[in-house]
Amino acid sequence: MKKTKIAVGVVVALGVIWTGGAWLTGKQLEKNMDQLVQQANAQIRDTAPESRLQLSYQDYQRGLFSSTVRLILQSSSQTEDNSILKPGQSIVMKETIDHGPFPLAQLKKFNLIPSMASVHSELENTDPVKKLFEIAKGQSIVQVETRVGYSGSTDSDVRLLPADYSNVQTGERFAFNGGTLSISADDKGDAVKFDGNIDSVSIASKNELEMPVLFTINGLKLDANSRLSPEGLRIGDQDLTLKKLSATVSDKEALTLENLNGKSTFDSKDNHVSGQIDYTLDSLKLQGQDFGHGKLLIKLADFDGKAMKQFSTQYNNQVMALTGDPAVQNNPELYQQRVSELLAANLPLLLKGNPSVSIAPLSWSNDKGESSFNLAVQFKDPATATAPAQTVGQQVDNVLKSFDGKLQISMDMATEMMTHVAMTEGYDKDQAAKLADQQVKGLAAMGQMFKLTTQKDNNILTTLQYATGQVTMNGEKMPLEQFLSRYMLGGGDEIAPQAQPEEQQQVAPEAQPQVAPQN
Template identity: 50%
Template sequence: MKKSLVAVGVIVALGVVWTGTAWYTGKQLEGRMAEMVGNANAVLKKASPEAGLTLSYQDYHRGLFHSSMQLVIKPTAGMTSAILKPDQSIVFNEIIDHGPFPFAQLKKFNLLPSMASVHTTLVNNPTTKPLFDITKGLSFIDAQTRIGYSGDTSSDIDLLPLDYVKGEEKVAFSGGQFKADVDGKGDKISIRGEAQSGLVNTSNEYGQHVQMTFNGIKTEGDSSRSEFIERIGSQKASIEKLAISVEGKEMAVVEGLSINAKSELQEDKKHLSGQIDYTLNSLKVQNQDIGSGKLTLKIGNLDGAAVQEFSNKYNAESQKLLADPATAQNPEAYQQQIVELFAANLPLLLKGDPVITVAPLSWKNAKGESSFNLSLFLKDPALTTTEPTTPEEQLNRVVKSLDSKLVIPVDMATAFMTQVAQLEGYQPAEAAKLAEQQIKGLAAMGQMFRVTTMEDNKVVSSLQYANGQVTLNGQKMPLSDLLGMFGMPGIDDQSAPAPELEAPATPATPAVPQQ
């Protein structure tokens, strides 16, 4: 009897503690909501000012074990959003189970104490109604987020499978699963997920039936807040296959497309570096195997403080442009002013004497592989106080050295141009003959103008530059001579005629500079 009373007493005591803690954590969460939304807006504004969006919350109702509210995404006041119109909004319902052991969390056998568990679904409103029409009234997004007492969040996000048919239009989607983890301060973010397949059938502007399918989309990334830029880290994205057909005829198939990007602080903690790798395993156009390609681009020695200054100025000015209705409603004018804005602030990025490397940019088919490699060492033009009067001085203000090489196998280029001609409607024999003529002509012209040489049936061009001295295909010359080869006058003589080139006696066997 006494043991029973003790057991009942313990259960009652635990119930009181649980109830009191749930009430406390619910109140604590309410008090921090404004702060959390404010932090989210600060990140959104800094990372994507061009989006022109603001996050807010409304209708917060706190209960003992559960609370509810709505998160609202709207265009920022006074700005034109690139995503939403002024009268549009995206709204999410948030159902919050209070800790320390939220019921939704217990259902998944997660026994770790937490402040709350939040269930997120999309609200059907005029903006999202087309999506609800496709999902037959269900929320396309369903997310469950665990909020720790330290403020850490862990979200499991499910995208609903779709199967929609209306006349000639069809949308099918396997659904997707994504996971996002964010620490309490928002310093560290981890996102990963995948979607198996999808299909879209529609009509283009010419009334043709277009079908697009994809398989195996994956993404994975980890980032952390940086002292100089918003975030540094790594991000991977890949797609196994993407196919596009028109009127039932396969137009293009992309296989094995992947992007791998990485940014980090260098050892001195003052400079930044980054690398991005593109890989394409196969490209087929109208059932022809065009080949595969890859690109590795590296940027190093970016001055962190200068990058931060560039980012602040660029973001501030771009927001001013978006706030101007006349500019925001004219895409061409906006793009032109954005380019001008970028160019005006570009010298800031040269403060750390950055290094740009392309190693390689390549394309490969059954007959060979073409490649381009580049190593470019830049420097801060602000360190040069005198006004440049020669091409050498102009270039030396921003370039320490350059080393590049282009290699194109003739057989590879001929096969590629043959495929291009066939895609344009030529018969195979005619396409092969035309391609051979084109490649031979281009190779001869390149040798005639001394910009390329022939080595082992490959068109080769190499260019090095340092301290005003150019080496083109092994031949040294001043920069002014190189500019003159292309009819470009020097800075100190804008009206000077270009020097005449000495053409070879026979175009079929052009003169090759001595190596």
């Protein structure tokens, strides 16, 4: 009997502690709502200033074990220059907050880790999201469960409900079988982990010729682990995989991509930002024809972190101000011109620190071979120039230290690709192969005639190097002004046809197709 009383006493004590803790948590959450909303608005302004969105909250109702509140996202602009939300429109999230230290929502998942709160979030049916409710059969298409730690860190599981929308009159259809997202962030939102999975999306519509077009995406996955650098730049690792993307026109295959993989990694050390972007594609098919596979590797090194942050902030603010300019609001061409001018004006900031960029390689392969393009560029900070540029060469030298590029085209590979191009246009295989052979050999002869390419080991080659006012084009050295006159300015310097090997002279007349496609 005595042991029973002790056990009951322990249970009662735990209940009192839990109840008291839950009450204090609810009170603490209510007290900090203004601060939390201010932090969210600061992040919106920092990451998407052009969105002109602002978060607020209403109807906070605190209970003993749970509370409810409505988070409201609205336009901060009083004019209709915001393409996301118009004045008066709002996106509302209904929040149900289970108080810690052991939120009921987490206990249902057998998660016994003490937490400040567990939050269930879902959309409210307002005008901007009305369509989303229709295609999700009256439910909020987004359902979020978030655990809030006592440190302020958050772990969110986002569920995207299946959706299906169709319009018989227009032929439009959107079908989505749902997806999941997991997002973890520290108390300041500096360190963020993200992974998402979408299994299948189908979008049907009609093109300009009223032909039915269907796009299908399968196996989309994105993983990211990022953090803010000391300069305020988001760096880290990202991985993207796409199992398949296909497009059909009138039920005929037009395009198929298979196994697209992308990875990027960026880091910052002593205010120097470096990283690389790596993409591979296992298969590309057009109209059922196999066009091969490719890869791309880009490396960026020694970018000045503070200058990059300044560029990002300055450029985004200027573009944001531009969207409010009545002179460009209804003139897309003028808007694009102004944006280009802003980009050019701010671009010197990115060259601070003498950064470098390389492509090693951009390549494309098929069963007959591989073609590739490699590039290495070392920039200069234009602010370090000792005197104003007086010539074109000086202008280039103020921003460019060195340039080294090489293009190598396998003639066998190119002939195979052009054969498939011709087959998509209606030629039979033999005719397509003959036409492709003529085209590639004609291209090689033309390139040599105008000193654009050389030929070696059945490859078409172009090399170009630059350093300190001197250009080396396919092994021939010349001043920059001579190079520009010959190749860029149409001066015609030394662009006389050269004597060609006998077999190449025989190819040139065949450059034009002599065969016709089959009906």
